[in-house]
Amino acid sequence: MAKFVIQRFIIMVLMLAALSIIVFITIELPPGDYADRRALHLRSAGVTVTSDDVESLRHILGLDRPWYVRYFNWISNIVLHGNFGQSFGLHLPVTEVLGQRVGLTIMLAVATIIFTYGLAIPIGIYSAIRQYSLGDYAATIVGYFGMATPSFMLALILLYFSVMVIGTSVGGLFSPEYNEAPWSWGKFVDLLRHLWVPALVLGLAGTAFEIRTMRATLLDEKNKLYVTAARAKGLPEWKLLMKYPVRVALNPIVSTIGWELTAIIAGAPLVSFVLALPDTGPLFLTALLDQDTYLSGAILLMYAALTILGTFLSDVLLAVLDPRIRYGERV
Amino acid sequence: MGKGFDMTQITEAVDVTPRPTPPPSVIARDAEIKYYTASQFQLMWWKFKKHRLALIGMVILGIFVFIALFAEFLSPYTPGARTPNYLFGGPQGLHFVDADGNFHLRPFTYALSAAMDPETFLLEVKEDTSDPWPVYFFVKGDPYKMWGLIESDIHLFGVEEGHLHLLGTDQLGRDLLSRLFHATRTSLTIGVVGLFISFFLGLIIGGISGFFGGSIDEVIQRFIEFIRSIPTLPLWMALAASLPREWSPQRVYFTITILLGLLGWTHLARRVRGKLLSLREEDFVVAARIAGSSDARIIARHLLPSFLSYIIVDLSISFPYMILAETSLSFIGLGLRAPVISWGVLLQDAQNIQAIALYPWLFTPVAFVIISVMAFSFVGDGMRDAADPYSR
Numbered sequence: 001m002a003k004f005v006i007q008r009f010i011i012m013v014l015m016l017a018a019l020s021i022i023v024f025i026t027i028e029l030p031p032g033d034y035a036d037r038r039a040l041h042l043r044s045a046g047v048t049v050t051s052d053d054v055e056s057l058r059h060i061l062g063l064d065r066p067w068y069v070r071y072f073n074w075i076s077n078i079v080l081h082g083n084f085g086q087s088f089g090l091h092l093p094v095t096e097v098l099g100q101r102v103g104l105t106i107m108l109a110v111a112t113i114i115f116t117y118g119l120a121i122p123i124g125i126y127s128a129i130r131q132y133s134l135g136d137y138a139a140t141i142v143g144y145f146g147m148a149t150p151s152f153m154l155a156l157i158l159l160y161f162s163v164m165v166i167g168t169s170v171g172g173l174f175s176p177e178y179n180e181a182p183w184s185w186g187k188f189v190d191l192l193r194h195l196w197v198p199a200l201v202l203g204l205a206g207t208a209f210e211i212r213t214m215r216a217t218l219l220d221e222k223n224k225l226y227v228t229a230a231r232a233k234g235l236p237e238w239k240l241l242m243k244y245p246v247r248v249a250l251n252p253i254v255s256t257i258g259w260e261l262t263a264i265i266a267g268a269p270l271v272s273f274v275l276a277l278p279d280t281g282p283l284f285l286t287a288l289l290d291q292d293t294y295l296s297g298a299i300l301l302m303y304a305a306l307t308i309l310g311t312f313l314s315d316v317l318l319a320v321l322d323p324r325i326r327y328g329e330r331v
Numbered sequence: 332m333g334k335g336f337d338m339t340q341i342t343e344a345v346d347v348t349p350r351p352t353p354p355p356s357v358i359a360r361d362a363e364i365k366y367y368t369a370s371q372f373q374l375m376w377w378k379f380k381k382h383r384l385a386l387i388g389m390v391i392l393g394i395f396v397f398i399a400l401f402a403e404f405l406s407p408y409t410p411g412a413r414t415p416n417y418l419f420g421g422p423q424g425l426h427f428v429d430a431d432g433n434f435h436l437r438p439f440t441y442a443l444s445a446a447m448d449p450e451t452f453l454l455e456v457k458e459d460t461s462d463p464w465p466v467y468f469f470v471k472g473d474p475y476k477m478w479g480l481i482e483s484d485i486h487l488f489g490v491e492e493g494h495l496h497l498l499g500t501d502q503l504g505r506d507l508l509s510r511l512f513h514a515t516r517t518s519l520t521i522g523v524v525g526l527f528i529s530f531f532l533g534l535i536i537g538g539i540s541g542f543f544g545g546s547i548d549e550v551i552q553r554f555i556e557f558i559r560s561i562p563t564l565p566l567w568m569a570l571a572a573s574l575p576r577e578w579s580p581q582r583v584y585f586t587i588t589i590l591l592g593l594l595g596w597t598h599l600a601r602r603v604r605g606k607l608l609s610l611r612e613e614d615f616v617v618a619a620r621i622a623g624s625s626d627a628r629i630i631a632r633h634l635l636p637s638f639l640s641y642i643i644v645d646l647s648i649s650f651p652y653m654i655l656a657e658t659s660l661s662f663i664g665l666g667l668r669a670p671v672i673s674w675g676v677l678l679q680d681a682q683n684i685q686a687i688a689l690y691p692w693l694f695t696p697v698a699f700v701i702i703s704v705m706a707f708s709f710v711g712d713g714m715r716d717a718a719d720p721y722s723r
Contacts, residue, residue, distance in 0.1 A: 029573035288572035
C-alpha cells in the first residue's frame with residue numbers, strides 16, 4: 001500500500017512540474033513582457049519613459065535572460081516564497097488579489113463532488129433495482145439533458161427561470177448582509193445556502209454520467225451467481241445488495257473522481273462568471289481578457305494542481321477500495 | 332466475427348432457386364441469406380435503424396446541415412441588415428385570423444410597439460392590428476451571394492412592406508433568426524474542420540503508438556494521460572487569450588479552429604492504439620503477413636477497414652465537445668469575434684441578468700446548441716451500438 005501511494009505521489013509531483021512549464025508558456029505567449037506593460041502603464045499616467053529605461057527594467061527583472069532562467073526564477077519564487085508575481089491590471093501581488101477566492105473555488109469544487117456522488121449513487125442504485133420504472137425513465141431523460149447542456153448554459157437557464165418565475169436572481173454566494181462581513185458561523189451557513197445552486201449546475205452533467213455508470217454496472221452485477229448464492233443462503237435483500245453488488249459497482253464510479261474533478265474545474269470559471277460568484281472564476285476571465293498573464297497563470301496553475309491532486313486522491317481511494325489495485329495487479 | 336459464420340450454410344442457402352410462391356421456411360431462409368450476404372455497412376444500417384432516438388437525432392442533424400448549407404436563402408434578412416426603428420424588438424407572431432375574426436390562408440404579422448405602463452413601469456407590448464403585413468414566399472429582399480458565388484436577392488419567406496422578425500432583433504435591430512441561421516453554418520463548420528484535425532492527429536499518433544509499441548508507445552501513452560489530466564477548457568482559454576488582439580477576425584477564426592482540433596485527438600489516439608494492438612495478433616492479419624503483404628498494405632487493406640467504424644463513432648461523440656468549446660470561448664469573448672457570427676458570439680448578448688429579464692429572445696441560441704448536442708449524442712449512441720453489427 002505504502003509503495004503504491006509513494007509511486008502515485010512521485011507521478012503527481014512529476015505531472016505538476018510538467019504542468020508548470022505549460023502554464024509558463026501561456027504566460028509568455030502574448031506579445032510584450034512585463035517591462036513593456038509597466039512602461040505602457042507609466043506612459044499612460046504621464047511619465048516619460050525612454051526605451052533605455054525599459055531595457056534597464058528588463059535587465060533588473062531578469063526578463064532579458066533565456067526562457068529557462070526566467071522559468072526557473074518564476075517557479076522558485078512560487079515554490080520557495082509563495083510569490084506568484086505581480087498583477088498588471090490591479091497593480092497588486094497576485095497572492096493578494098487571489099486571497100480567499102481560492103478557498104471559495106476549492107469549496108465549490110468539493111461541494112460539487114459531494115453533490116454529484118451523493119445524488120448519483122442512490123439514484124443509480126434505484127434505477128438499477130427498479131429498471132424501466134417511471135423513476136428510472138425520469139432519471140434517464142434528465143440525464144440526457146444534463147449531459148447535453150454545457151454547465152454555463154445551465155447556469156444561464158437557471159438564471160432565466162429564477163428571474164422570470166421567482167423574480168430574484170440565484171447568483172452570488174452570500175446574502176448582501178454577509179458580503180463584507182468577516183467569517184462567522186452565520187456567514188458559513190449563508191454560504192452553504194447559496195452554494196447548492198452552482199454545485200447543482202456544475203455537477204449535473206457528472207451526476208448524469210455517474211448514474212448511468214452505476215446503473216449499468218449494477219445491472220450486470222445483480223444477476224451474477226454470487227448474488228443468487230447469497231440470496232439462497234437467506235440474506236435479506238437490502239443487506240445483500242449493499243454488501244456485494246453495490247460495493248463492486250462503486251469501483252468504476254470512484255475511479256472517475258479524478259475526471260469528474262477535471263470536468264468540474266473546467267466548467268467552473270464560466271459558471272462562476274454567469275452566476276457572478278466571488279471566487280476565482282470571474283477573476284480568471286477578466287485576467288485573460290486583459291492579458292494579465294501572471295494572474296491568469298497563477299489561477300490556471302491552481303486549477304491544474306487541484307485536478308492533479310484530485311486524481312492522486314482518487315487513485316489512493318480506489319486502492320483502499322480494491323485490493324487488486326493495491327497489490328499492483330492490472331484490472 | 333462473433334456470430335456463427337458457417338460456410339456450408341451460405342453455400343446451401345445460395346443454391347436455393349427462387350420459386351413463384353415460396354413456403355414459409357424459405358422466406359425465413361431468405362431473411363437468413365439476406366443477413367449472411369449483407370455487407371458490413373448494410374448490417375450497421377439495419378442495426379442503427381432500430382435505435383429510434385438515433386434516427387430522430389439524424390433527422391435533426393439533417394435539418395441543421397440544411398440550414399447551414401442554405402443559410403442565405405432560408406433567412407429573411409442578411410445577418411448585418413438593420414431595422415433601425417425596431418431595436419431590441421421582440422418576436423413577431425404569425426397570424427392567420429385578423430382583428431375582425433376573418434381567416435386568411437396567407438399568414439401575416441403586425442407591427443409591435445412597446446410602451447411603458449405609467450402605473451406599473453412595466454413594458455407593455457402592443458400589436459397594431461390596423462395594418463397587417465402579409466408574409467410571402469420567395470420574396471425579393473436584401474441582395475446576397477450564395478456561398479460567395481451566386482448572386483441573388485430571393486429569400487424563402489419575408490414581407491414586402493414592414494418587417495418580419497420571428498425571433499426578434501438585437502440591440503442594433505438585426506434579425507436574430509437570420510443571424511442564427513448564419514451562426515449555425517459557422518459553428519458546424521468549425522466543428523467539422525476541428526474534427527478533421529483531431530482525426531488526423533489521433534490516427535497518426537495512435538497509429539505510431541500501436542504499431543511500433545515498446546518504449547515509443549510508453550512515452551506517447553504517458554503524454555496522453557498527462558494531457559487528459561489538465562482541465563482543458565481553462566488551458567484553451569489561456570491559449571486563446573494570448574492570440575494578439577490586432578489579428579483580423581478571420582485569422583482568429585482560423586486559429587481557434589486549429590486550437591479546437593488539438594482538443595479531441597487524445598481520445599481517438601487511444602482508441603486507434605488499442606484496436607491496432609489487439610488486431611495485430613488476429614488470424615487474418617497473420618495470414619496476410621504470411622502471404623507476403625507489405626506493412627502498408629496490411630494497414631490500409633486489413634487494419635484500417637476493421638476499426639474505421641469505431642473511429643467514426645468516436646468522432647461523432649467528440650463533435651459536441653468542439654461545438655461546446657467554441658461556444659464557451661466565444662461566449663466570454665476569447666473565441667470568435669464579430670463580424671464572424673457563431674452561436675457563442677450570439678450568446679454574448681445574453682450574458683447578464685438584465686438581458687435575460689428584458690430581452691429573453693436573445694436567449695434562443697441556447698436552444699440551438701442544446702438541441703444539436705443532444706442530437707449528436709443520440710446519433711453517437713446509435714452508431715456505437717451499430718459499430719459492431721455482428722453482436723446481435
